[in-house]
Amino acid sequence: MITLKTLDRQYVNGSVRKSHGREIQVVTSAITGEQIAEGVLGDATDANEAVEAAKRALPAWSATTLDQRRAYLQKLADSFDAHREDMIAGLVEEFGTTTATAGYIVSQSRDWFVFAQKLLTEETFTERIGRATVRKVPVGVAVLITPWNGAGWFIAMKASVALAAGCTVVVKPSERGFWQAQAVLDAFADAGLPDGVVNVVFGKGDPVGNVLTTHPDVAKVSITGSTATGKIIAHNGVDTMKRVTLELGGKSPTVILDDADVSRAVPFAVQAGLFNNGQACIAGTRILVPASRAEEFRQALAEAVGALKVGDPRDPDTVVGPVLDRDQYDRVQHYIRTGIEQGGEVLAGGLGHPDGLEGGNYVRPTLLTATNDRTIAQEEIFGPVIAVITYADEDEAVAIANDSPYGLHAYVATGDTGRGVALARRLQAGRVMVNEIVDAPDAPFGGFKQSGLGREFDRFGLAAYLETQAVFS
Ligand code: NAD
Numbered sequence: 127m128i129t130l131k132t133l134d135r136q137y138v139n140g141s142v143r144k145s146h147g148r149e150i151q152v153v154t155s156a157i158t159g160e161q162i163a164e165g166v167l168g169d170a171t172d173a174n175e176a177v178e179a180a181k182r183a184l185p186a187w188s189a190t191t192l193d194q195r196r197a198y199l200q201k202l203a204d205s206f207d208a209h210r211e212d213m214i215a216g217l218v219e220e221f222g223t224t225t226a227t228a229g230y231i232v233s234q235s236r237d238w239f240v241f242a243q244k245l246l247t248e249e250t251f252t253e254r255i256g257r258a259t260v261r262k263v264p265v266g267v268a269v270l271i272t273p274w275n276g277a278g279w280f281i282a283m284k285a286s287v288a289l290a291a292g293c294t295v296v297v298k299p300s301e302r303g304f305w306q307a308q309a310v311l312d313a314f315a316d317a318g319l320p321d322g323v324v325n326v327v328f329g330k331g332d333p334v335g336n337v338l339t340t341h342p343d344v345a346k347v348s349i350t351g352s353t354a355t356g357k358i359i360a361h362n363g364v365d366t367m368k369r370v371t372l373e374l375g376g377k378s379p380t381v382i383l384d385d386a387d388v389s390r391a392v393p394f395a396v397q398a399g400l401f402n403n404g405q406a407c408i409a410g411t412r413i414l415v416p417a418s419r420a421e422e423f424r425q426a427l428a429e430a431v432g433a434l435k436v437g438d439p440r441d442p443d444t445v446v447g448p449v450l451d452r453d454q455y456d457r458v459q460h461y462i463r464t465g466i467e468q469g470g471e472v473l474a475g476g477l478g479h480p481d482g483l484e485g486g487n488y489v490r491p492t493l494l495t496a497t498n499d500r501t502i503a504q505e506e507i508f509g510p511v512i513a514v515i516t517y518a519d520e521d522e523a524v525a526i527a528n529d530s531p532y533g534l535h536a537y538v539a540t541g542d543t544g545r546g547v548a549l550a551r552r553l554q555a556g557r558v559m560v561n562e563i564v565d566a567p568d569a570p571f572g573g574f575k576q577s578g579l580g581r582e583f584d585r586f587g588l589a590a591y592l593e594t595q596a597v598f599s
Contacts, residue, residue: 133304134166136328137311139179140321146171147329153304156222156448157438159486165304168329173296173337176325180267180294181343183322188264188292192246195290198319202289203239205317206282209309210236213278216305221274222448222487223402224439234565235282235310241567242286245588258596264292265369265593266345269338271359273351274303274450275405275508278310280350283582285314285324291591293346297326298338300351302450304328331355342366346591349373350407352506353531353576360579371580371590373407373572375506376534379527380410381549383520383540384418390561391539392426397563398537400434400491403446404510405454407577408535408557412503412513413493414523420516424473424495427514431474431491436483448487449509455487458509462492465502465513470494473514498526506532524552533574535559556581 133153134145147169155162190198206213210232217228251262268288272280277299288295297314299307311326327334335355339347339362348371349359356372363370380395398410415423439447449455462477475492489509496503496513503513517523527536536555540546546560554574572581580590 130161131163132166133163133308135308135311136168136172136176137315137324137326138172138176139182139325142311142315145169145328151301151304153220154451155219155486156450157219157440157486159452162219163305165301165328167301168327168334170333170337172327173329173334174341176296176327177267177338177341177343179322179325180296183294183320184264184267186320187294187323190292192248195292196243196246198317199239199243199286199290201317201319202286202314203236205313206232206236206239208316209313212309212312213306216303216309217276217278218439220303220305221276221405221450222439223276224444224447226442227402228439231276231279234567235278237567238282238286241584242290242588245287245290245585250585250588255596257598259599261595261597262592263595265591266293267343268293268295268346268348268591269344270295270297271335271338271347271349271351272297272299272307274300274306275402275407277303277306281307281310283587284348284350287587288346288348288591289323291588293591294323295325296338296344297324298334299326299328301328301330331358335359336362339363339368340365344368346370348582348590356578369590371582372578373582374534374576374578375532376407376409376573376577377412377504377506377530377532378408378410378535378537378555379412379414379530379553380537380539381414381523381527382416382423383523383538383545383549384416385541385545386539387541388422388426392423392430394537394539394561394563395427396430396434398559399512400446400510403449404491405449405508410535410537411507411511412498412515412527414515414517414526416523417516417518424514427493428473431493431512434491436480436488436491446491446510449489451487454509455489458489458507458511461502461505461507461509461511462494465494465496465500465511468496468500468502470496470500470502470513475510498529504530520549524549528554531576534577537563
């Protein structure tokens with residue numbers, strides 16, 4: 127009999143301790159579909175104790191000098207390095223992302239703590255405006271709620287700037303990313319920060335999330351998650367007027383213009399759509415092709431997606447690994463079925479497992495034709511399924527791209543960058559990438575419309591953890 131690992135660590139007030147809660151969360155391998163561990167979820171007691179610890183630690187932490195904070199952020203970067211292998215293993219085995227992508231995600235997670243150090247200048251916190259001295263002060267205890275798709279990256283991104291701002295934090299990772307987030311918990315615990323500055327509690331939205339997001343001693347909540355959860359959190363916070371940052375869902379368009387070179391536009395669109403096996407908020411899951419060249423682009427897209435190697439994420443040749451768990455597999459199948467029932471033509475992939483990959487949560491990367499009113503073009507799927515939509519002219523492309531409750535990201539492929547930039551200005555999306563997919567941790571990130579509220583990254587992210595005070599003298 128195999129003994130299952132028990133993941134029951136909580137990190138509260140400087141101690142790694144067992145969860146007070148008793149509810150068990152089954153942790154499965156994305157690769158085999160089998161149970162690999164048992165997660166023990168926290169409860170209201172864990173949540174309340176974490177907030178108390180963060181509240182106690184706040185006065186001393188917010189009074190640290192910028193040099194001290196920089197040194198602690200560097201300790202966190204070093205500790206993330208030390209836990210790198212466990213973080214990668216969690217991402218690959220539990221989440222199903224490829225080893226190469228996991229390595230990249232973990233390196234970036236560590237880098238957030240280095241970037242945050244650069245924000246710590248005296249000018250960031252004090253400036254003179256007329257007769258006023260304008261001070262930026264930490265908002266208070268910050269609750270950071272994160273999703274399962276690359277848990278450590280989101281935790282590090284939020285925690286780095288919250289701590290730099292002088293806030294103390296309570297992190298609540300997703301209950302669907304236990305292994306990934308327990309590795310992050312260990313990195314925090316080993317970094318040597320003062321007790322209570324960082325706390326990590328595991329638990330579901332109810333009760334742990336609700337306790338944290340209604341708690342009177344919590345000043346700020348930053349969540350990355352679904353739009354439905356973001357709305358609950360905004361409601362939860364209003365009575366105590368919590369500051370909220372909401373990074374929510376997306377249904378991002380990739381507009382291929384009629385002057386685009388097929389050999390560049392197609393890999394660009396496929397990469398945008400299938401990063402992290404399509405389990406990415408920024409995925410370009412609606413590809414808009416011009417009617418004048420629709421057949422050519424559809425065929426090239428179908429060939430490109432059909433040729434992708436789907437398989438074990440530990441195999442270096444794999445491009446698309448499995449999705450997170452059986453629920454996610456079923457969700458993806460549901461949407462493929464719906465797309466077909468609503469009249470979509472399968473250009474690549476389709477229902478069921480890829481041949482030879484019947485174990486585990488492997489799905490076939492799928493391209494389906496659709497019009498923008500179809501379910502698969504309106505709802506977020508969070509798997510490797512892309513709707514291919516034809517437009518008549520540029521105005522219609524803009525109208526289709528913007529006809530979505532979401533507005534997180536957009537992509538434009540064109541032979542003329544100037545034309546692409548002009549189009550980008552007409553799109554309702556927090557970020558638009560023209561012809562290239564770039565890492566830009568220093569530019570703002572966040573959504574229009576129901577993709578969220580507020581911006582993250584760099585000084586935009588830092589500002590979300592600061593209050594502004596003008597003192598006249
Ligand atoms: P989710 O909304 O189900 O859960 C996100 C987090 O919220 C989890 O930690 C969950 O436990 C917590 N939560 C749920 N109910 C809560 C409540 N009532 N109070 C407090 N916390 C609660 O999302 P998910 O399935 O983990 O992640 C996928 C979603 O996240 C997708 O919609 C995706 O687009 C979105 N996402 C957005 C971004 C972005 O930057 N905009 C990035 C990644 C993922």
